[in-house]
Amino acid sequence: MSSVANISAYKFVSLDGLPELRETLLARAREDGLKGTILLAEEGINLFLAGASAGIESFLGVLREDARFADLEPKYSYSDAVPFRKLLVKIKREIIRMNHPAIRPEAGRAPAVDARTVARWLAQGADDAGRPVVMLDTRNAFEVDEGTFRNAIDWRIERFTQFPDAVQAHRDELRGKTVVSFCTGGIRCEKAAIYMNEAGIDHVYQLEGGILKYFEETGGPGYEGKCFVFDERVSLDPALAPSRA
Template identity: 55%
Template structure:
């Protein structure tokens, strides 16, 4: 079995090119595949490999004080879900194209998966306010599954979310709105920016859908969660839609 991780960490990086080169070298030495994005605002990782190799890679990364708090979401597969290793220097680790949206000094308030599940059971938050879940993913991802009754938007790109949400904002004013995405990274930007834009009733789901699956399971979720590799999508038990057996000749 191979260990698959998804991880991101927002932190100011003054040496992104040098860091990208070092992360590539370490990943190649550990025979890891996947995608590593590095920008001045942080890192975003999707990697798969032998469990010991992944653990060693994360330990080395966390030894850098900038990444001591990096958290990774884990799942397993019988075969390698990535064709190759890609390490890229980017302008953003998730493209949003909005000024001051990176949570480098502060982040939007978050709700834990356990608390969200309680709210969904009750149909309202702790203060009795109605609850609306906001899906920040694109329409292809939404097609694989999502939280029952969530507000979805007809977008193909994350950068289009603020405009697509604008017609709904007045009707959401009396609700507690919880934004969610695959692993949490998009909501880090969207929730912070939207709150600064006046939507102070917006929270983000800690750890995204994958974090919810890990800690709660599939309660109130319908279908699977699209992921960005050859497994295609994971169910609430973190089992893949596509998981071909390893090639015995490999």
């Protein structure tokens, strides 16, 4: 196995004392020899970190001592080199920007569907109620170009803040179908699914854990190409191997 562990994780949870939390996490990640990015906002945490497995597990152990992060479940992949050049811990307005502050996943998640169920639905061509299933890519166009689910809906958005307007422009094509929103690791498709539910679109789910969890649990049936990631690996194939080691 490659020597560097890479994790991505997020959680929507109300956070206060952000400056103090930033300093605590920065010091701990440095102590554990990690590089990458941690984003903090009042709505939660989003992180991408890499380092030796022992350092990753040490950091996660300390993070989970905080009750707000006790159930944080990262997604793992491995590489031969650390794909980040430095360590950053930033305080942001949103951990994933949508410009719709009323969308707060902590207040109630949209229904989620696990990777194995999605794989089964795609294989049988419908959900368990017999409705046609459409996969809705919530990522930016340049990410989609690296790979996506076969026949996925792609609205060619350039940034996630454009997603709500795209929903309003295309909502009729979702009518009568089961919609599974997906993204890299789950954070964007979670907000996307909540927005669509609040917009009155029926039968909307989020893909639990995003593409990376789908690769991890199923090997990627129905997915064509690779999954773009925001680090020096560039993209991961369905075996979670990087296109650049």
